[in-house]
Amino acid sequence: MDSKTIGILVPTRDFVNSGFAFDLARLVGFTVGTTNHKVVIYTSSGTLLSAQRQDLARDAVAAECTHTLWLDSDMRFPKDSIIRLLKHDTGIVCGNYAKRRFPTEPIAVKKNTPDMDATFINRVYTDDDSTGLVEVDYCGMGVMLVKSEVYKSMEYPWFAIPWVPAAEDYIGEDVWFCRRAAQNGHKTYVDQDLSKEIFHIGTFEFKHEHTLACRDVENGT
Numbered sequence: 001m002d003s004k005t006i007g008i009l010v011p012t013r014d015f016v017n018s019g020f021a022f023d024l025a026r027l028v029g030f031t032v033g034t035t036n037h038k039v040v041i042y043t044s045s046g047t048l049l050s051a052q053r054q055d056l057a058r059d060a061v062a063a064e065c066t067h068t069l070w071l072d073s074d075m076r077f078p079k080d081s082i083i084r085l086l087k088h089d090t091g092i093v094c095g096n097y098a099k100r101r102f103p104t105e106p107i108a109v110k111k112n113t114p115d116m117d118a119t120f121i122n123r124v125y126t127d128d129d130s131t132g133l134v135e136v137d138y139c140g141m142g143v144m145l146v147k148s149e150v151y152k153s154m155e156y157p158w159f160a161i162p163w164v165p166a167a168e169d170y171i172g173e174d175v176w177f178c179r180r181a182a183q184n185g186h187k188t189y190v191d192q193d194l195s196k197e198i199f200h201i202g203t204f205e206f207k208h209e210h211t212l213a214c215r216d217v218e219n220g221t
Contacts (some may be wrong), residue, residue, distance in 0.1 A: 005038040006031070006082055006145075007060030007068045011052035012045050016073035017201050023077050030079040037082070040065065048168040050159040053141075059156055061148050066188040068151075072142040074100070076199040084194055086147040088133060091186035092178065094144035096126050096195035102203030107140035108190045125215065126208040130192035138178035139190055143198050153184040 008028070010016070028039050042059055044052040053070075060068045069082060076083075077095070085093050096108040108124035116122065124136050151158055158180070159173040178188045199205040 003038065004066045004086065005040065005064065006086075007063065007065035008041045009041060009053070009055075009060060009068050009070050010041065010043045010073055011049055011056060012073045013047065013084065014041060014045060015183035016177045019076050019201060019205075020071075020073050022077070023075075024071065024080040027077065027081060029198065031082045035083060037086075039082070046173075050157070050161050050176075053159040053173055053177075054157055055176050057146075057151055061151050065148055067148060068146045070094075070141040070144040070146065072140075074201045075142045076141050076201060076205060078194070081143060081194060082145070085191060088189065090133075090189055091147045091150045092181060092188040093133065093191055094139045094146065094188065095142065096124060096190045096192070096208070097142055097198045097200045098141060098208060098211050100200045100206050103218070104206055104210050104211075105214060106208070106211045107142070108134075108136045109138055110135075111137040124188040124190060125211060126190075126192050126195040127212060128196075128209075130195070132192055133189040134192060136178075136190050137182075138158045138175045139188060140172075141146040141174045141177070150181050150184075150186045153186065154180055 006179055031037055031039050042056050044056050046052050057068060095104050098104045099107060106123050106125055109123050110122045112122050160176045161170050161173050163170055199207055
């Protein structure tokens with residue numbers, strides 16, 4: 001595999017979780033120890049997430065990183081995450097994960113088909129037998145690899161949290177980014193295999209099995 005330069009981008013508030021810090025150290029050590037890739041870590045502390053993401057991505061692209069790996073500081077992930085995501089060789093590929101509250105549900109969402117109720121959110125579940133890549137409309141950026149060419153194809157802002165009058169609500173900067181990228185020809189994919197090994201840290205580590213349990217309760221099964 002050709003040498004890549006991966007900018008690991010970590011937006012935070014003031015602190016990071018100790019489990020995240022442990023996984024980050026293992027991720028960097030394993031990547032540089034087993035490949036010829038270069039890894040650079042960028043962090044930003046603040047409260048305006050869209051601005052943090054914009055600044056981090058701009059710095060990484062200016063430093064000629066070939067890829068950026070977004071990591072939220074409340075995530076757990078395998079040490080070979082970078083290597084596995086790079087193998088897909090696609091513009092945007094990420095891990096699906098559970099929201100850190102009950103009733104929990106997955107963070108990835110597919111586009112609704114024309115016959116669906118417009119108020120229905122078509123969430124992408126990671127079942128025990130889910131495998132490979134699945135295209136999505138958008139996904140949270142807790143563990144997301146992005147080629148730098150994606151940013152270069154887009155006008156500023158790359159990240160925003162706009163008000164949507166029809167929904168009477170805001171949409172997240174992750175939704176904005178994925179949809180703007182799609183308008184410029186870059187699809188977003190979820191790696192279903194990696195998703196099973198990504199945990200979202202809340203009062204305990206939320207896993208994909210919890211989203212399935214909540215779905216079964218809702219469906220009465």
